[in-house]
Amino acid sequence: MNYKDFERCAVNVTVGMIAGKWKPVILQHLEPGEMRFVALWRAIPRVSKKVLLEQLRQLEADGLVGRREHQTFPPEVGYCLTERGVSLIPVLQVIDRWAAQNLPDRVVYRPHEVSEVSN
Amino acid sequence: MNYKDFERCAVNVTVGMIAGKWKPVILQHLEPGEMRFVALWRAIPRVSKKVLLEQLRQLEADGLVGRREHQTFPPEVGYCLTERGVSLIPVLQVIDRWAAQNLPDRVVYRPHEVSEVSN
DNA sequence: CAGGATCCCAACCGATACTG
DNA sequence: CAGTATCGGTTGGGATCCTG
Numbered sequence: 709m710n711y712k713d714f715e716r717c718a719v720n721v722t723v724g725m726i727a728g729k730w731k732p733v734i735l736q737h738l739e740p741g742e743m744r745f746v747a748l749w750r751a752i753p754r755v756s757k758k759v760l761l762e763q764l765r766q767l768e769a770d771g772l773v774g775r776r777e778h779q780t781f782p783p784e785v786g787y788c789l790t791e792r793g794v795s796l797i798p799v800l801q802v803i804d805r806w807a808a809q810n811l812p813d814r815v816v817y818r819p820h821e822v823s824e825v826s827n
Numbered sequence: 828m829n830y831k832d833f834e835r836c837a838v839n840v841t842v843g844m845i846a847g848k849w850k851p852v853i854l855q856h857l858e859p860g861e862m863r864f865v866a867l868w869r870a871i872p873r874v875s876k877k878v879l880l881e882q883l884r885q886l887e888a889d890g891l892v893g894r895r896e897h898q899t900f901p902p903e904v905g906y907c908l909t910e911r912g913v914s915l916i917p918v919l920q921v922i923d924r925w926a927a928q929n930l931p932d933r934v935v936y937r938p939h940e941v942s943e944v945s946n
Numbered sequence: 947c948a949g950g951a952t953c954c955c956a957a958c959c960g961a962t963a964c965t966g
Numbered sequence: 967c968a969g970t971a972t973c974g975g976t977t978g979g980g981a982t983c984c985t986g
Contacts, residue, residue, distance in 0.1 A: 718926035719851040719919055727846040729979070732838040745948060756980050761949065782947040783986085792929055800838055802921045807837035810911055848959070864968060875960050880969070901967040902966085 722799075725770045728763045730755050732800060735789065738773060739797060742788035772796060841918075844889045847882045849874050851919060854908065857892060858916060861907040891915060 726732055730752060737743060737751050749760055764787060767773040772793035778784040789797075845851055849871060856862060856870050868879055883906060886892040891912035897903040908916075 717851070718923050718930065719845070720848070721930060722922045722926045723842050723846050723851070726838070727842050729839070732836070732842070756982090757949075758951095758981085759979055762979085777948095780947095781986095783949090785948060795929055796925065799921055799925045802918055803841050804837050806915065806918045807841045810914055811837065811840060875962090876969080877961085877971095878959055881959085896968095899967095900966095902969085904968060 725767075725772065726796070726800070728766060730760065730763050731767060734760075734763060734767065735772065735793065735796070735800065738787060738789045738793070742776065742786040745785050745787065748787060767793070844886075844891065845915070845919070847885060849879065849882050850886060853879075853882060853886065854891065854912065854915070854919065857906060857908045857912070861895070861905040864904050864906065867906060886912070 726735070733752055734748065737748060743751070745760075745764075748764075749755070749757060752760065755763075764773060764775070768775055771790055774788050774790045774793075776786040776788070778786065845854070852871055853867065856867060862870070864880075864883075867883075868874070868876060871879065874882075883892060883894075887894055890909055893907050893909045893912075895905040895907070897905070
């Protein structure tokens with residue numbers, strides 16, 4: 709709790725774990741329960757399959773999400789939050805609340821509402 | 828507070844604001860009060876001047892730190908937390924506490940204790 | 947369906963030298 | 967002292983095609 713502990717870079721490590729472009733959204737979608745890869749992909753438009761996979765792998769490596777491979781054909785893989793992942797949710801909520809109170813001037817959008825505007 | 832709000836990417840925006848490699852450390856050092864550029868630079872070894880400046884500019888653009896230019900020679904510029912920056916501190920503390928409780932297995936170090944070890 | 951392989955571009959970070 | 971300019975390496979994200 710000592711503020712000096714920030715020097716230990718724990719903040720860096722933690723934000724690094726959720727700093728991926730799609731990671732917060734992934735964690736959100738996984739929060740209600742396990743989800744198949746394709747479902748996750750459909751739920752999060754605008755991500756390439758490769759990147760979605762990468763982010764999942766990283767979340768997995770960081771112990772935030774788990775992967776369950778059902779031995780079926782066609783393949784079926786489920787992703788879900790781990791205990792640690794679940795424990796991170798309140799932290800994300802704190803961040804979200806701070807943003808709501810401090811970033812009223814920002815363009816905050818829902819990813820799936822975004823169409824190909826600029827370029 | 829509705830968890831669905833995560834879809835608005837407020838979390839993304841916020842973590843983006845502190846995701847820079849040195850940003851948490853910068854915010855920490857500025858927390859006690861205004862600090863000159865050179866002092867900040869000396870306090871945070873291992874950053875190039877260019878990058879430190881970049882990160883400060885970004886924090887400034889995000890409204891987290893302010894810049895005061897004293898008209899002297901040689902030049903003297905002070906950086907400090909803005910109201911918004913100060914309001915972010917508790918959020919960082921929450922992150923830090925989560926890390927302390929959930930990442931005991933990680934190598935967490937103090938930046939200034941790191942010497943040129945590997946390579 | 948899950949995911950690997952390629953290729954590509956942009957952003958991030960760093961080192962060094964220079965200027966007012 | 968504070969800041970630019972330049973260059974180079976590494977990572978992140980994306981598009982597209984291919985396979986078990």
